[in-house]
Amino acid sequence: MARMGMVFDLKACIGCNACVVACKQENSLPDGVFFTKTLSEEYGVFPLAKRVYIPTICNHCEDAPCEKVCPSGATHTREDGIVMVDDDKCIGCNSCAVACPYDQRTQMDAEKFLKGLYGTGEITPFEEQGYGRYTPGTVTKCDFCSQRVDVGLDPACVVTCPTNARIFGDLDDPQSAPSKMIRERHGRQPLPEKNTKPKVYYVN
Amino acid sequence: MSIENKVFSGDTLKVGYRFQRHWDNSMAYAFFCAELGAGLYFVSMLLGSMIGMIAGLVVVSTGKPYFHLAHMGVPGKSWRAMLRPDRSWISRGLWALAGMVAFSVLYLLCLAFGEQFGIRPDSALLWVLQILSGAFTLAVMVYQGFAMSHSSAIAIWSSAIMPMASLLYSLVVGVAVVRVLLPAPQAAALTGSLELLLLGLAVMHLMLLHSGWHGSPGARTSIELLLQTLYAKWFWGAVVAAGIVLPALLLWFAPSSAAVTVIVAVGILAGFMAWRILIFKIGVYEPIMSMNPFRSANT
Incomplete structure (x- = not known):
């Protein structure tokens, strides 16, 4: 069985946030909710100042702490390694949110759906068709666009990235693009000391 | 630094x-009520203070669920929190709370009205109920600390000190409040x-x-x-x-x-x-x- 994962090429990421917009569109995310973020970090002083971009996403950990603490069984791992949240089972207790070392969980407060994308209370037809997939009050996160993966497509953020900074594929397949990249460019996982075994790697 | x-x-x-920011003040109040109520019940039970036991049971069975439900995103499905006691401390805690309330109510009823039904104060039934309600109460006193220490995400919580703090605070507030209620x-x-x-x-x-x-x-x-x-x-x-x-x-x-x-x-x-x-x-x-x-x- 496949073990889906992602690699972020930090040298390639230019911080354009196209992935963030694509994710919000694909998943109809309300205002203030992000399944992926591009963080930035600045260091040094002029003229040697530098800014780097660090994309973040749910790491779909093999030893997912969010799954372990979920009291209702809403968080579960699919056979292909994608960590999912079952809306019907989630009670919105947020225990997964405090258990995730990467702070990748968001509660879908009812107000978020009422405010609309522009914060005016006006819901566009696009939002109207998309919001139906969420249950207000539940806690959600990135699922690698499982609806796309199921039909053989890459996640929306990967397809949109103009610099190929996001590479998605089967980490169990040594010939897959992410496996090769991890091997050749010494991919590292975020916060490895937390022992969660993320399936998201960073190369530089 | x-x-x-x-x-x-x-x-x-x-x-x-x-x-x-995911666990807000509602959760803090729920934890407070659980540890205060369970501690008060436990200490009162050891000292034989009926009023202390009733007060503790009321705090733990009303305050804790109220603040938990206030915090919860989908309170209507809160019963689902009982489904994974094999892996989640929240689930185990809910079972402990249910056990504590059930056996404590039975114990208190038997203490108050048992003799009318032939249950003597030194009967085995009372002793078993006391042991069961005490055990579940102890679990309520300590499980919140385990729920916090189980998570490695928040480093300060990820420590064996958390369950110890829960137990200690529970006993301290229990003794402090029961002193007010006792002669x-x-x-x-x-x-x-x-x-x-x-x-x-x-x-x-x-x-x-x-x-x-x-x-x-x-x-x-x-x-x-x-x-x-x-x-x-x-x-x-x-x-x-x-x-x-x-x-x-x-x-x-x-x-x-x-x-x-x-x-x-x-x-x-x-x-x-x-x-x-x-x-x-x-x-x-x-x-x-x-x-x-x-x-x-x-x-």
């Missing part, structure tokens, strides 16, 4: 520490126990400060937040001064009176409430990673 040099990203898109001679007999428990509380706080300060960057940041920011006055003023030092001084030096007993209990409750809120507020997530070659592990 002081707290001023650390990067707190908040809701911005910067690399840095992020505050725990003066019985309350005075508990002075030595409360002094010992307060000493234990002080040692527990020192252990937490020490282990956090010398622990991971996240744990150290939490301790710095506790000692170097606006939380410091609440920690020193409410948790330490009102919650430990003042009660200890009154117990040692003030002549025993009802007013002193009440002041001691109020001080301890205030300190406990402040502690429950602060421990949620100082929780931080560590930066996911840093590409800054000049950044040390503690920034």
Whole structure:
């Protein structure tokens, strides 16, 4: 069985946030909710100042702490390694949110759906068709666009990235693009000391 | 490295520490009610105080569920929290709470009206009910600490001190409040126990400060937040001064009176409430990673 994962090429990421917009569109995310973020970090002083971009996403950990603490069984791992949240089972207790070392969980407060994308209370037809997939009050996160993966497509953020900074594929397949990249460019996982075994790697 | 040099990203898109904001004050109040109610019930049961047992049971069976439901995103499905006791401390806690309420109500009913139905005070049934309600109450007193320490995300919580703190605070508030409810001679007999428990509380706080300060960057940041920011006055003023030092001084030096007993209990409750809120507020997530070659592990 496949073990889906992602690699972020930090040298390639230019911080354009196209992935963030694509994710919000694909998943109809309300205002203030992000399944992926591009963080930035600045260091040094002029003229040697530098800014780097660090994309973040749910790491779909093999030893997912969010799954372990979920009291209702809403968080579960699919056979292909994608960590999912079952809306019907989630009670919105947020225990997964405090258990995730990467702070990748968001509660879908009812107000978020009422405010609309522009914060005016006006819901566009696009939002109207998309919001139906969420249950207000539940806690959600990135699922690698499982609806796309199921039909053989890459996640929306990967397809949109103009610099190929996001590479998605089967980490169990040594010939897959992410496996090769991890091997050749010494991919590292975020916060490895937390022992969660993320399936998201960073190369530089 | 002081707290001023650390990067707190908040809701911005910067690399840095992020505050725990998922468990808010509602959860702190729920934890407070559970530990207060369970501690009061447990101590009252050991001392045979019916009014203390009833008060503890009322606090734990009303306050805790109320604040949990207020916090929950989908309260209508809260029963589902019982489904995974094999892996989740929240689930185990809910079972413990249900067990505590069920067996405690039965125990209290048998104590109050048992003789009318032929249940004598020394009967095996009462003894079994007491053991069961005591065991479930102990689980309620301690499980919240395990729920916090189970998570490695918030470094300051990820410590064996959390369940110990839950148990200790539960016993301290239980003894402090039951002293108010008991007649003066019985309350005075508990002075030595409360002094010992307060000493234990002080040692527990020192252990937490020490282990956090010398622990991971996240744990150290939490301790710095506790000692170097606006939380410091609440920690020193409410948790330490009102919650430990003042009660200890009154117990040692003030002549025993009802007013002193009440002041001691109020001080301890205030300190406990402040502690429950602060421990949620100082929780931080560590930066996911840093590409800054000049950044040390503690920034």
